[in-house]
Amino acid sequence: MLRCALMSPSAKRTCPWEFIVTRDEAKLRPLAGCRTYGSQMFNTATAAIIIALDPTLCDNTWMADGAIAAEHILLAAAEQGVGACWCHVYEREGAPELTRRLFDIPEDKVVLCAIALGYPDEERQNYDLTKLKYDKIHNETYHCNNGR
Numbered sequence: 001m002l003r004c005a006l007m008s009p010s011a012k013r014t015c016p017w018e019f020i021v022t023r024d025e026a027k028l029r030p031l032a033g034c035r036t037y038g039s040q041m042f043n044t045a046t047a048a049i050i051i052a053l054d055p056t057l058c059d060n061t062w063m064a065d066g067a068i069a070a071e072h073i074l075l076a077a078a079e080q081g082v083g084a085c086w087c088h089v090y091e092r093e094g095a096p097e098l099t100r101r102l103f104d105i106p107e108d109k110v111v112l113c114a115i116a117l118g119y120p121d122e123e124r125q126n127y128d129l130t131k132l133k134y135d136k137i138h139n140e141t142y143h144c145n146n147g148r
């Protein structure tokens, strides 16, 4: 997963990300309280990867660079049968401060998200290809979205 993250593309190949890996329950459990909703997966997660970025290394692309790295991790996790979920940290209640404190992340880095990793407790059904949001696809012009 981490190799995939390190192979993710970034604008001008600036690689503005840092990946903080934890398997420590004493840090994982408090992460569950970093948000009112949407962070409860850390109550049971066995590990997490926190993605922090240096915004000075790139020209307004840090969030895109971080999101791509996160998606690489999520795809690698799925490939390996590991359950994974993105918990958004950036500009969410006190989440950046708590995460920064738990992992000693310097102030000059922005914390984008924490990816929870663990054993999946449900079997996901494949997407029904007939039910995808085909109306999001536009042919030649925005106003033509007759899908397929």
Ligand SMILES: Cc1cc2nc3c(=O)[nH]c(=O)nc-3n(C[C@H](O)[C@H](O)[C@H](O)COP(=O)(O)O)c2cc1C
Binding pocket: 037, 038, 039, 085, 086, 087, 088, 089
């Ligand atoms: C930018 C972004 C932020 C997200 N933040 C959270 C979050 O804070 N907590 C959470 O449980 N899921 C979060 N998710 C996961 C989405 O809710 C999930 O990908 C979406 O519901 C689709 O679910 P599926 O991938 O299981 O189909 C986030 C996903 C993205 C792309």
